[in-house]
Amino acid sequence: MPMFDFVCTSCAHTFDALVRGDVLPACPACGATKVEKLLSLPAIKTSGTHDRALAAAKRRDASQGQERMHAQRQYELSHDD
Numbered sequence: 001m002p003m004f005d006f007v008c009t010s011c012a013h014t015f016d017a018l019v020r021g022d023v024l025p026a027c028p029a030c031g032a033t034k035v036e037k038l039l040s041l042p043a044i045k046t047s048g049t050h051d052r053a054l055a056a057a058k059r060r061d062a063s064q065g066q067e068r069m070h071a072q073r074q075y076e077l078s079h080d081d
């Protein structure tokens, strides 16, 4: 079961809670059920991993792109006559 950070929109109390499905927990401070999931912490982790994956993909694409351009130049040169 994933653990999430929540903020209560009623009293601004923040807390973590285990979440099952789409059921939002009630605020432990005031009991309100108007809470919002805070995605900042997992988002930062995910984004870091994603950025590294993206950077690796970009490097791969760039080298493949250069190879394609090189192949295209060779093709044009050999078919110039």
Ligand SMILES: [Zn+2]
Pocket: 008, 009, 010, 011, 012, 013, 027, 028, 029, 030, 031, 032
């Ligand atoms: Zn509250």
